[in-house]
Amino acid sequence: MEKDNTYFGVKExxxxANVSIATVDRVIHNRTGVSEKTKKKINEIIKALDYQPNILASRLASRKIISLAVLLPKVSPETDFWEAPLKGIDRAQQEIKKYGVQVTTFLFDLNDHNSFNEQTKLILEGTFNGVLMAPSFVEEARGFVKACNKLKIPFTFIDSDIPDQENLTYIGPHLFQSGYVGAKLLTYRLKEKHKVLVVNISKDTDTYNYLQIEEGFRSYFKDHNLPGEIIRVDIKDTDSLSVTRDLKRILHTHEDIEAIFVTNSRVSAVASFLEKNKRGDISLIGYDFLKENVRYLNEGLIDFLICHKPEEQGYRGLMALYQTLVLGTAVEKVHFMPIDIITRENQAFYQN
Amino acid sequence: MEKDNTYFGVKExxxxANVSIATVDRVIHNRTGVSEKTKKKINEIIKALDYQPNILASRLASRKIISLAVLLPKVSPETDFWEAPLKGIDRAQQEIKKYGVQVTTFLFDLNDHNSFNEQTKLILEGTFNGVLMAPSFVEEARGFVKACNKLKIPFTFIDSDIPDQENLTYIGPHLFQSGYVGAKLLTYRLKEKHKVLVVNISKDTDTYNYLQIEEGFRSYFKDHNLPGEIIRVDIKDTDSLSVTRDLKRILHTHEDIEAIFVTNSRVSAVASFLEKNKRGDISLIGYDFLKENVRYLNEGLIDFLICHKPEEQGYRGLMALYQTLVLGTAVEKVHFMPIDIITRENQAFYQN
DNA sequence: CTGAAAGCGCTTACAG
DNA sequence: CTGAAAGCGCTTACAG
Incomplete structure (x- = not known):
C-alpha cells in the first residue's frame, strides 16, 4: 500500500534547476518575473521529467474559487425539458465543487426575449470566470456573446448552436440528422405512398433549430425517393385549446394523414389530441424523454421518442468549462450528442 | 475569488470538542483507541456541523494506494467487443489515479475455461483491494467469488450477472428486456405471419446470457399474440466456414425465413453470409457497435444493432469500486444499462 | 528576478 | 486513550 516514488514534483x-520551488511555480503558470535563462532551464527539466502537476495539491493550496454562470430557460409547466440539463449541471457541480468551482444559475423565460437580456445583464455585472448557456434566442445571444468576448469570458453552448461564434464548444444534437432519423423511423409505419404531417408547436416557429430538423426530415424522403406528401403546420399558441383547434382543422382537410412528426417535446399535446379523438391509428413521433411523453409512449399513442441526452448536455457543458479553467486542457469545439431512439420496450432503462 | 469560510474541518x-485533530481523525475513520465519551462528543459535533471530509486533502495526505484487479476476456480477432469495456476502465483509471488508485488487468480466453482459473489464481496471489470482473464462465466465477468473499475483497460484475452473489454491484444489460426490444424492432419488418430465425453463434451456447435474451425475444411474440414460427439454431464452431455451412442448411430447409435475430455481436458473420448469398431481403438484427457490424449496418444488410454501452460498463464498474473503497459511499446493487437502438441513420453519433 | 516560510485540510508515525 | 509535529505537493504573500 505504499505509493511508488518514481513521482517527481516541483521539489525535484x-x-x-538549482532554484526555489516558488520560481518553478512561476514558470509552470507562466507568471512574469523569471529570467529567460532560468525559465528555459526549468521548462527543459519539466519536459524531461514529464512532469504532471498534482491537481489535488494545487486546488488545495490555492484558495481561489472559480465562478461559473449558467443561463438556461426556466422550467415551464408546458414542458419540463429544461429540468434535465439542470440536473446534469448539478451533478457536475457536485463533482467539481471540491476543486473550488461555484455555479450560479440564471433563468430566462422562453416566451419573453427581454427576460434573456435581463439575465445576461446580471451575469455581466457579476464577476464570472465562465458561462454555460442555451442560446435559444439567437439575436439576443449574439449580443451577449460579444460582451463575453470583450471581457474574455469563455462560454459554452448547449442544446442549440450558433455558428461562427467564439464559443469554447457546442454540446448538443446534430439537428439535421436527428430529423433524418425521425423520418426513417416513421417510414416503418408508413404505406407505400405516404401522407405525413410535420407539426411545430412553438412561439418562435422560425427558429434555426426547427428548420434544421425539418430539413433533415424531408431529406430522408428525398434521398430515398419515397413518393408522397409532407404537410406542415405551425402552431404558435401552445395552449392545449389552440393545439386541438389547429390539429382538428388540419386532420379534417387532410383525412388520409397516416403519421405525425412533432419537431419538439410538445408531442404529448398531439398525443392527447389523438387519444381524445380516437385517432390512435396515426403514427406519432416526437422529442424528449418527458414524463408526459413517456406516458403516451407506454399507452401506444407515441411510437418513438427521439432524445439527445439533455442531462448529459448540462453535465458535459459544465465540465468543459471546468476543463479549460481549472485543468487547462483542451476541449473539442463541437460534441454532438447521440440521437437516441426510445420505444415503449426500452424506455425503462433510458439514461437522459 | 476568495473561498467562503463557512467551511468547517477537523480543526474546528x-x-x-477540546481534543486534538488526531483524535478527531480516529473517530472519523472508526479507529480504535478513543474513549466512548469523547467519541460520542466528536460524533455529535460532526453531525451538528454536517462535516464533509475534504477528499483532496485526505488523499494527498494519505500515501496509501488502492490496487484494483480487472478480469476480462481477451480481445479476440473474432470479436473486438471487449475493447470497449477496457476503454471505459482506462478512462476511469485516468480520472481517479490522482487519488492513488492503481489498476492491473488480467485477461482470460473465452475459448478456454482454464485460462479463467489461471488468471483468478494470479489475482488471489496478489494483494488487491477490489476486483472488477466479467463472470463469463459461471461455474469458475462462482469459485473465484467464494475466495474473494473469504478475503473480504469487494467485487463488481459487468456485462453479465450471476444471481445471489455478494457482488458489490452488477452493471450491464437487462438481457430479457433486450431480447424483447429486439423482437419489437424485428416486427417492423415482418409480414402478418412471420417466420423468424434466432441464431446463437458461440462455443458456450447454453449460457445463461443467451437463454435470457432468447426468452425475452420469444416473449414479445407471445405477449402480442403474433402468429408465426420461431426457429433457432446453435452454431458452436464460430469460424466463418462453419457459420456459412449451418446457415445454408437452415435457409435451405426453411426457405421462407424473413428475418434473423443474432443473440450476440457475431451478427457480422451472418451479414457477410447474407451478402454473399444475395439474401439482402432478409431482415437482420444483432448486438454491439463493432466496426464490422457498423459496416454492414451502413450497407443495409443489418437493420438494427442493439447495444448496452460496453464502455460505460467498464467505466462505471471501476468507479463503483472507487466509490466504496475511496469515498466510502454506497452504490446500487444493480445498475441496468440502457438498451440502445442503432440504425444506419443515428450510428455516427453513438456513444458506446 | 528570486527565495524562505506559512498554509491548504487532512494522515501518519511517534511519544506519552 | 490522547496529542504534538511532520508531511502530502502545491500556492501565496512577503521580503529582498
Missing part, C-alpha cells in the same frame, strides 16, 4: 524540479 | 471539530 527545483532541486535540479 | 477538534477545537469544539
Amino acid at each position: 524540479i527545483a532541486r535540479r | 471539530i477538534a477545537r469544539r
